[in-house]
Amino acid sequence: MKTNxxxxxxxxxxxxxxxxxxxxxxxxxxxIEALNIADRMKTPSFSHLLGTDHFGRDILSMxxxxxxxxxxxxxxxxxxxxxxxxxxxxxxxxxxxxxxxxLIGRGNDLVFAFPSLLIAIxxxxxxxxxxxxxxxxxxxxxxxxFARLTRGSALSIWKRDFILAARVSGKNSAxxxxxxxxxxLSSLLIVQGTIxxxxxxxxxxxxxxxxxxxxxxxxxxxxxxxxxxxxxxxxPHLALAPGLAIVFTVLGLNLLxxxxxxxxxxxxxxxxx
Amino acid sequence: xxxxxxxxxxxSINGSPILKDISLSLKQGRIxxxxxxxxxxxxxTAFAIMQLLPSGSKATGHLRVLGFDMLAASEDDLCxxxxxxxxxxxxxxxxxxxxxxxxxxxxxxxxxxxxxxTTRAGAxxxxxxxxxxxxxxxxxxxxxxxxxxxxGGQRQRVVIAxxxxxxxxxxxxxxxxxxxxxxxxxxxxxxxxxxxxxxxxGLMLVSHxxxxxxxxxxxxxIMKNGEIVESGVATAVFQQLRHPYTRALYAASxxxxxxxxxxxxxxxxxxxxxxxxxxLPRTALFAAPQYFRAVDHVSFDIFKGExxxxxxxxxxxxxxxxxxxxxxxxxQGGEMYLDGMPIAGGRHVDRKIRRRMQxxxxxxxxxxxxxxxxxxxxxxxxxxxxxxxSSDEKNEAVVGALRAVGLSPEDQFKYIHEFxGGQRQRIxxxxxxxxxxxxxxxxxxxxxxxxxxxAQILDLLAELxxxxxxxxxxxxxDLSVVRSxxxxxxxxxxxxxxxxxxxxxxxxxxxxxxxxxxxxxxxVLPKNANH
Numbered sequence: 001m002k003t004n005x006x007x008x009x010x011x012x013x014x015x016x017x018x019x020x021x022x023x024x025x026x027x028x029x030x031x032i033e034a035l036n037i038a039d040r041m042k043t044p045s046f047s048h049l050l051g052t053d054h055f056g057r058d059i060l061s062m063x064x065x066x067x068x069x070x071x072x073x074x075x076x077x078x079x080x081x082x083x084x085x086x087x088x089x090x091x092x093x094x095x096x097x098x099x100x101x102x103l104i105g106r107g108n109d110l111v112f113a114f115p116s117l118l119i120a121i122x123x124x125x126x127x128x129x130x131x132x133x134x135x136x137x138x139x140x141x142x143x144x145x146f147a148r149l150t151r152g153s154a155l156s157i158w159k160r161d162f163i164l165a166a167r168v169s170g171k172n173s174a175x176x177x178x179x180x181x182x183x184x185l186s187s188l189l190i191v192q193g194t195i196x197x198x199x200x201x202x203x204x205x206x207x208x209x210x211x212x213x214x215x216x217x218x219x220x221x222x223x224x225x226x227x228x229x230x231x232x233x234x235x236p237h238l239a240l241a242p243g244l245a246i247v248f249t250v251l252g253l254n255l256l257x258x259x260x261x262x263x264x265x266x267x268x269x270x271x272x273x
Numbered sequence: 274x275x276x277x278x279x280x281x282x283x284x285s286i287n288g289s290p291i292l293k294d295i296s297l298s299l300k301q302g303r304i305x306x307x308x309x310x311x312x313x314x315x316x317x318t319a320f321a322i323m324q325l326l327p328s329g330s331k332a333t334g335h336l337r338v339l340g341f342d343m344l345a346a347s348e349d350d351l352c353x354x355x356x357x358x359x360x361x362x363x364x365x366x367x368x369x370x371x372x373x374x375x376x377x378x379x380x381x382x383x384x385x386x387x388x389x390x391t392t393r394a395g396a397x398x399x400x401x402x403x404x405x406x407x408x409x410x411x412x413x414x415x416x417x418x419x420x421x422x423x424x425g426g427q428r429q430r431v432v433i434a435x436x437x438x439x440x441x442x443x444x445x446x447x448x449x450x451x452x453x454x455x456x457x458x459x460x461x462x463x464x465x466x467x468x469x470x471x472x473x474x475g476l477m478l479v480s481h482x483x484x485x486x487x488x489x490x491x492x493x494x495i496m497k498n499g500e501i502v503e504s505g506v507a508t509a510v511f512q513q514l515r516h517p518y519t520r521a522l523y524a525a526s527x528x529x530x531x532x533x534x535x536x537x538x539x540x541x542x543x544x545x546x547x548x549x550x551x552x553l554p555r556t557a558l559f560a561a562p563q564y565f566r567a568v569d570h571v572s573f574d575i576f577k578g579e580x581x582x583x584x585x586x587x588x589x590x591x592x593x594x595x596x597x598x599x600x601x602x603x604x605q606g607g608e609m610y611l612d613g614m615p616i617a618g619g620r621h622v623d624r625k626i627r628r629r630m631q632x633x634x635x636x637x638x639x640x641x642x643x644x645x646x647x648x649x650x651x652x653x654x655x656x657x658x659x660x661x662x663s664s665d666e667k668n669e670a671v672v673g674a675l676r677a678v679g680l681s682p683e684d685q686f687k688y689i690h691e692f693x694g695g696q697r698q699r700i701x702x703x704x705x706x707x708x709x710x711x712x713x714x715x716x717x718x719x720x721x722x723x724x725x726x727x728a729q730i731l732d733l734l735a736e737l738x739x740x741x742x743x744x745x746x747x748x749x750x751d752l753s754v755v756r757s758x759x760x761x762x763x764x765x766x767x768x769x770x771x772x773x774x775x776x777x778x779x780x781x782x783x784x785x786x787x788x789x790x791x792x793x794x795x796x797v798l799p800k801n802a803n804h
Contacts, residue, residue: 161640165704167601168632169654170624183644265644 007259013252021067030058050241059241062219069220074200076135081142089150094173108144116141124212131214138203154181187261194257198250274301276443276475282334292499299475306490307479310723314499315479319445324351357387360436364448366428370420376431377416383438407434426457447479454586459794483526484796511799528728529757530735535578541744542575547607567593569768580745582759590768591748595716628657631705635717637697641689648685654708674703695726714746752795764788
């Protein structure tokens with residue numbers, strides 16, 4: 001079988017940042033809590049590969065530790081969204097037109113009706129700003145995305161003849177949803193999942209930017225961007241490092257999603273041999 | 274005048290050859306029938322004439338329409354010709370029209386594109402006359418109707434009106450009646466014939482159906498694997514059947530499988546006064562809900578070992594009836610018994626009863642989950658056992674079922690997309706056989722297949738009925754197939770059974786006027802002396 005280039009490049013990029021995040025637990029080049037004002041806003045050099053920020057902290061170390069926050073927040077938030085949204089969507093499609101379907105549908109509308117950042121601010125303002133509350137806030141807004149996508153696509157699959165054949169075989173709607181509907185939605189969910197993952201990283205960055213995400217001194221890519229904003233004309237490299245980290249993680253995840261979709265679909269898999 | 278001249282046309286798409294050395298011609302006022310099975314290149318020939326080929330296509334040879342070299346023409350010139358000198362009617366009237374525009378606007382648009390100097394009002398007037406020529410009188414079918422307000426046959430008339438609005442010299446019809454019911458098909462074919470004579474057009478009729486073409490065409494071209502295997506004047510081609518493939522097609526079209534007539538008089542399934550109502554959407558918030566009666570007091574019996582046909586046009590309720598028998602519909606009245614045991618119409622049917630009934634559906638491409646392997650697809654009905662069989666037993670049953678339908682045991686490890694339409698329908702039959710049911714409901718099971726494949730599947734069904742003692746309920750709109758494989762037949766219309774009797778009797782001496790109109794509308798193959 002020909003190797004899938006998307007998968008390899010995607011896995012390499014995602015793997016690179018994941019490993020950087022993991023290494024940061026054991027070792028980072030510099031202690032990021034130690035301020036060194038004398039060395040502030042240095043451009044990249046051998047001693048500081050990505051330079052230093054306005055407190056003289058090593059940016060490479062901060063990007064590595066920031067990867068932990070960004071990846072963890074996005075992963076858990078998308079997990080919440082998929083874990084709740086997909087079953088809700090499947091249930092709504094299986095009981096189309098019922099009260100349950102209406103409740104799920106209107107519930108989705110309700111969540112969609114509020115600007116997501118506003119509610120996230122509301123949640124974090126009520127329960128206090130922290131990475132956990134950011135995760136919950138971002139996760140809640142992922143639920144209707146997955147619920148709607150799942151319901152819509154599941155409805156079209158319910159009309160297919162093989163569902164009729166499964167019903168003739170005595171399967172109930174829950175079994176059909178899990179065995180027949182879900183596998184046929186997987187490629188769609190993987191692609192949407194990677195998109196939501198990148199949006200979650202950006203949402204975390206946005207929350208941290210307004211000071212409602214991870215709290216100092218814990219660095220996150222979003223906070224680093226926010227901090228660098230005022231100094232963008234003096235030291236553009238401060239924004240470049242976390243910005244590129246976000247770009248390449250998101251790119252890697254999208255490629256990974258495309259690659260997974262191709263590998264998991266038996267039609268495409270055989271087509272490549 | 275020769276409208277269409279094709280000489281030595283070859284076509285390849287991304288390097289793989291599609292058409293090889295096609296030569297044909299079509300004169301004014303004549304109808305050329307192009308016959309072939311799926312993959313024969315008949316539609317590609319039609320698209321090549323319109324120069325509506327997919328990207329990566331390379332055509333060589335001569336292709337002239339009204340003396341104009343289509344292969345060398347620029348896209349601008351082609352746009353001027355398409356719809357003006359050459360037009361095409363597609364198979365599926367449901368998707369050929371824009372659902373957001375009125376029928377009048379769509380026909381008028383075709384006129385305005387080619388004759389921009391026409392005023393909007395003038396175009397509407399011409400649209401009206403064109404629709405009237407296509408038997409859609411303005412009193413009943415005003416220009417302001419939308420496609421969804423029309424039936425399939427009426428939509429196809431609008432599509433034809435679109436095609437002939439500018440009085441093209443050459444009209445191509447690609448399977449124009451395949452999606453239509455028999456009675457509508459007869460009307461649409463009649464319309465096409467009339468338009469050809471009135472406008473002195475040339476019509477190229479592309480179809481898989483020998484009988485349809487035989488009733489229409491002056492000249493015939495028979496295609497196979499991208500080549501023309503036989504061509505000539507229609508009557509001569511059908512009389513002589515020179516080429517073996519023509520003979521094979523002809524034989525497959527009127528194939529009657531060998532069957533032993535049933536002897537048993539024991540009832541397997543008995544249905545009495547079955548009623549199925551659908552609730553229609555409310556018209557107003559507090560209005561009482563309206564109901565549509567899809568199945569209206571239907572009663573019949575199926576005897577053991579018998580093959581019973583159920584004939585009717587689309588929307589007559591035959592598929593609803595099938596699903597009701599399978600216990601997949603909540604019924605509003607009536608009783609059904611399988612071998613004396615009641616079938617409850619609803620969600621929870623006793624698994625013991627369900628095990629004894631299986632079904633094969635129409636679409637060989639949609640009846641399988643593309644993500645499961647064949648062994649898992651076929652063994653799905655084992656779910657009907659309280660205690661699932663061991664994996665050895667399961668495997669044995671899968672191999673047995675695959676062998677019974679003429680496939681090899683290794684096929685169980687493949688995915689469904691690796692099989693052709695005919696093979697898929699065999700797999701569908703294997704799935705239906707696996708619980709060793711007594712009754713199999715075949716819902717249009719051969720309708721999507723090519724004639725030669727259809728003949729093989731009919732043979733297989735007959736053979737399986739003999740060796741396993743199966744009983745069939747054969748649901749179809751295709752009268753010739755029903756006639757060849759059933760012992761008795763029911764004719765259904767608007768949810769009611771209007772006629773019932775022995776198949777030969779019903780077909781040779783139909784009692785109900787509706788049955789008579791169905792039989793009269795069905796295209797028939799010309800009788801052949803050599804055959």
